[in-house]
């Protein structure tokens with residue numbers, strides 16, 4: 001069976017050299033553990049952080065050990081409440097076979113949604129969008145909402161949710177003309193721009209001359225400074241991620257206009273989705289309903305084969321995905 005290991009820690013942008021593809025025996029699950037054959041896995045921006053050494057909200061990946069991350073698989077050897085043939089979502093991707101603690105597995109119902117959705121719109125990225133917009137940014141009816149990384153897994157749901165929850169206007173930024181078209185023509189954004197076309201500050205001012213009330217930040221850097229500049233009084237920023245900085249080797253200077261937090265009475269709050277598990281049922285009920293009604297749409301960019309997972313991950317950092325980036329590992 002194949003697994004993908006961390007071969008070395010990247011300095012700056014990761015490369016294929018940082019990964020090792022290894023052939024191992026199919027593991028024995030042992031007492032009380034599931035043996036799961038993985039079918040599909042997620043690659044996420046946060047994995048870049050875990051390739052570095054040092055303390056963060058999750059421990060770093062270990063050198064020489066398989067990487068990990070969200071995956072959906074089929075139970076081969078049951079344990080706890082799970083029988084062979086059941087489908088589960090768990091945290092041990094990057095390998096064909098995983099030994100999983102049943103307490104760390106959640107049942108997946110392919111009748112409710114395609115299994116990939118449990119890694120995208122109904123999974124961790126969807127939940128991140130929901131919690132960030134509803135609980136952290138406290139979006140209200142009539143708000144003008146701006147989201148960066150808007151064509152990605154989290155951002156594409158943020159924009160659609162904001163509209164459904166009564167935003168006066170939703171603006172998105174993304175890194176290609178195709179993505180910008182996708183936002184306005186397929187996802188119902190009121191306005192969108194390509195941040196590579198010119199200064200974010202100018203493009204945002206043109207899209208929202210009335211100012212913005214909520215900024216959902218996936219990107220950091222120039223986007224954050226521009227958003228603070230465009231904020232109306234009592235605006236709120238949900239700090240979800242800062243992907244423009246994940247491959248930096250030196251800390252970057254912060255926004256130069258932080259004093260506006262004071263003068264405009266802004267709130268800016270970071271969050272990590274794993275702290276908000278109590279919101280899961282509410283999230284699945286609301287978003288699941290909107291998906292069934294066809295009021296939320298979602299895309300995936302799917303790369304075939306575990307061997308291509310490093311390339312999928314590198315492609316994610318370069319912006320090659322629209323919607324969620326996934327890797328198929330096996331057939332059902």
Ligand code: NDP
Pocket residue numbers: 044045046124125128149150151152153154155173174175176179218219239240241242243244245271272273274316317318319320321322323324325
């Ligand atoms: P995406 O599907 O959005 O994929 C990443 C995207 O980032 C790329 O497609 C690319 O799109 C964009 N990007 C890459 N480099 C840059 C750059 N320099 N400037 C602007 N955009 C860039 O990933 P996710 O939806 O999974 O994650 C989005 C954000 O949410 C990330 O910051 C991630 O770390 C964060 N996150 C936070 C969580 C939390 O609990 N706080 C949980 C999950 C995700 P483009 O072509 O537009 O550049």
